[in-house]
Amino acid sequence: MTSVNALNAPALVRTGLGDQIRQVLIDRITSGELQPGERIVERRIAAELGVSQAPVREALRQLEALRLVETMPNRGARVREFTEVDFAEFFPVRAGLEETAAELAAPHLAGRVEALEEHIERLATAEGPDVMRHSIAFHREIVDAAGNRLLREVWESLGIEIWTTLSVRRHDTELCGKTAEHIEIADAFRRADPRVGRMLHDHVMKYAP
């Protein structure tokens, strides 16, 4: 171990092969290198990345959970065809979860919206793909503030970042007005407005196609 590692060690990743392969495949899918409908052959990916079949299978399971690939028993995985129905179904579920989150978070956030406002500020100066990332960070802050770990896990398991990004990209969703709504929502939390849950719900639905 070098002295460099000894000094700034905590940044180490030490993630298993499965997780790394998952990320590779996510990148290939979102970049379009892997086209919708295209088969993903376990052994082909394994050979290509110089690993064995096992971690590739594991990665595919994770991608299936994110609904980026679909698998049929004994027939393998293929990149999912993202239909309009998929996007139409995504936002009501996300919106419902965040409405629940807002209701649970409201007591914790009343008068303490500094964290939310920080995200709003960062969002204001962001550009490119950072806009989406910071926007989602605002929503994640609320889900975290709900203090319900299961809710947070379920919310993340939707693949919020990926699916929202895919939808916005495909539908050219307008994002400019969203900052104003974030300010409104933070305000509603500050004054403990009981309508904040529905506000957040409706805000999320504005991303919907």
Added chain:
Amino acid sequence: MTSVNALNAPALVRTGLGDQIRQVLIDRITSGELQPGERIVERRIAAELGVSQAPVREALRQLEALRLVETMPNRGARVREFTEVDFAEFFPVRAGLEETAAELAAPHLAGRVEALEEHIERLATAEGPDVMRHSIAFHREIVDAAGNRLLREVWESLGIEIWTTLSVRRHDTELCGKTAEHIEIADAFRRADPRVGRMLHDHVMKYAP
């Protein structure tokens, strides 16, 4: 293939080892044969069931998704300790999802509550563990009626049956009054009462500890 199979073939299971192993482990956990906190060693289960490590790992992944076991990287899986926090977190998420489901299902169910009433009837004559099964079937009917496959998947992924059963068992939750509420809810759907979402939400929360 025998003529018997040729006649009533569709009932064939043909499920992979992973799924079968998952069911074995679920039974052992819910029956208490595997105690909370107990380690689940992949190779031990594999040897015991006469299979290899791979399908056992797969089963453990599924159990992790159901939050019946917890795993640490490189440290294996153990039966989860079901804390009061776990149960307290479960019901708000389930209730929120079903509230969303009710709102989406309302237009489809207005005036067409036969399916719901069928479940109510079956529930009325049920006994023992069937009570919980039929009660959940009523809720599942609503989630299905929402017509949102993602919502249905997320709802099922919570492990509704198992977690609800575990909670009711541990807290001696009273189930008698629930049928009356099911009737009320079906009625609210029939007359397209806009409060049905909140009604279902509150109904689910009555199962909470």
Added chain:
DNA sequence: CACCGATCAATGATCGATCATAGTTCAGTC
């Protein structure tokens, strides 16, 4: 004795090989 580092056993993570299934090809039959 408290602390350290080497050694070891247990076992998760990964590998390479084999088994089993689904789809394809193609000769044979009508």
Added chain:
DNA sequence: GACTGAACTATGATCGATCATTGATCGGTG
């Protein structure tokens, strides 16, 4: 030509073995 079914191929599912990490054990040192 359309249909049938036996090879054949591709590949997911599963296996047995190996690699690598973790936590335990134990002797040495201050």
